[in-house]
Amino acid sequence: MDDPGQYALVGRLAVAAAVMIAPTLCFLGLVRGLERLRDDDLINEWARTHGHERDVTDNDDLFAALTNEHGVDTGDSSSVRCAVCGTRNQADVTYCHGCQHQL
Numbered sequence: 001m002d003d004p005g006q007y008a009l010v011g012r013l014a015v016a017a018a019v020m021i022a023p024t025l026c027f028l029g030l031v032r033g034l035e036r037l038r039d040d041d042l043i044n045e046w047a048r049t050h051g052h053e054r055d056v057t058d059n060d061d062l063f064a065a066l067t068n069e070h071g072v073d074t075g076d077s078s079s080v081r082c083a084v085c086g087t088r089n090q091a092d093v094t095y096c097h098g099c100q101h102q103l
Helices: 007-037 041-049 064-069
Strands: 079-081 087-089
Touching: none
Parallel strands: none
Antiparallel strands: 079 087
16 A cells, blocks of 8 residues: 655645535534624614614514514414414414424
């Protein structure tokens, strides 16, 4: 068997490390970018122009705020509360938006 030289071995280890670490760094960058998009001031400005006085990105129950804005009453039969996590879901969905449990 051919014995690789010291530089060839270091090169192979560098490529192996890059192949293992690069996808993780790309994923973390994507997650951080999506978090910044979620907390964008543009969303809050849009919400203020549509009658919300507070920041909607700080709201954990954004679904309830948006459905109330469009005339859907979240307390009647047009929404279903999940028995597992308690999240309100639209009546026509099959799975919970919070925990993915079948409704």
